[in-house]
Amino acid sequence: MFAACKKDKKEEPHDPVKQAAIDEQLIQKYIADSSITGTLKDDTSGLHYKILAHGTTPNDTITLEDRMNITYTGKLLNGNVFDSGENTTLREARLKGLIKGWQIGLRKIAKGDKVLLLIPSGLGYGNSSSGSIPANSVLVFEVTLNNFYF
Template identity: 45%
Template sequence: MVIITSCKKDEYDQAKQLATDEKLINEFVAANKIENVKRTDDGLYYVIIEPGTGSVVYNANTAVNVKYSGRLLNGAVFDSNTTGTTLTLGGLIYGWQLGIPLIQKGGKIRLLIPSYLGYGQNAIGSIPANSVLDFDVELVAE
């Protein structure tokens, strides 16, 4: 006799994950005394350090040259570029697509990105699944 059983994996609950991410972000902001944090309607947390100058209207095809550092909330750096790299806005994680248009050339912004605006349930390299991401981004040129 063969008995077949199935194990139901925990289903992803986006609302529950968002609540967890927002709690982590708010605790991180308070613990690190980060001032002037704003939140978009989409859930991106950001601080404009320098707005930059210009009047570029961004779209998915806009090429941007950026310097950046990406960290997990524990401070572990998972990626950085200090010389500048050109990327197409539409090819970036959604948190960047929302954040970059908030500044212009020469602008600097800090992005605190809930997991669903980053890599979501997917582990990417040294970034665990459901990770909140912390980026410092400088827009060198559009």
């Protein structure tokens, strides 16, 4: 009766440092395989990003307290899209309530900019799964910051 609850395999404890190294290798491979040039890396967090297009207001940047209107696509490294939205207004969520990868990455751009974010799992959903996103997944987002407001 309890056979289904029995663990046959011993799971290793999650090691965030080891996972960050794995994520970095996966991101570097993705960049090379996709022929992406000009990416930048936030050395403190491990986030990789590339500004794909500039808007018209270079000094108008978002804060953690702001809400936003965005156009975005989120996918896994294998190309599977898990979420997208066009002119999506996040009325209920402030930037500080979203995943760390967005908190860091969107503060590197200005209103109207479009950015590619390569988010290590530790800045996404970590070692937990979320919907169709498996645990320890590197996330790839293209985000246009259309507007933001407090």
